[in-house]
Amino acid sequence: MRDVLNWMEFSNSSKTCMQRIMRTGQNLCLLPGGFQVATLYQRGKHRVYIQKRFGFIKLALQHGYNIYPAYTFGEEYTYHAFPYLEWLRLQLNKFWIPGVIFFGIPHCFYLPHSDVDLITVIGKPLQVYAVDPDANLEII
Secondary structure, eight states, X not given: OHHHHHHTTOOOOOHHHHHHHHHHTOOOOOOTTHHHHHHHOOTTOOXXXXXXXXXXXXXXXXXXXXXXXXXXXXXXXXXXXXXXXXXXXXXHHTTTOOOOOEEOBTTBTTSOOSSOOOEEEEOOOBOOOOOOTTSOOOOO
């Protein structure tokens, strides 16, 4: 899977990688949440995880990138997931172990259900103006 994502020019979301891309002025898409979003997933429920995910705001300020908020409805019906022992699964995330067990269609468990309508809403851009990269910013 990693090779496919690299071939499609996907990058990881580390600070170093994000800064490298932002210095070129390229557009980018970031999905904050990571393992925690997958771990908290429950079929039929909207759940997000953005706690402690403000580094991308600071980078946008430092590089003058506008932020386009987006959300996809219907995603909560694409898979079935193991809903138990959430506290333990979140603890596993701290060690970079994804605490999620999921399945989609029966004959190929990792593919999502295809009978789900996905609707993505993209909001108006949050205008961000570049600030001094050396400024000691605190995002509240």
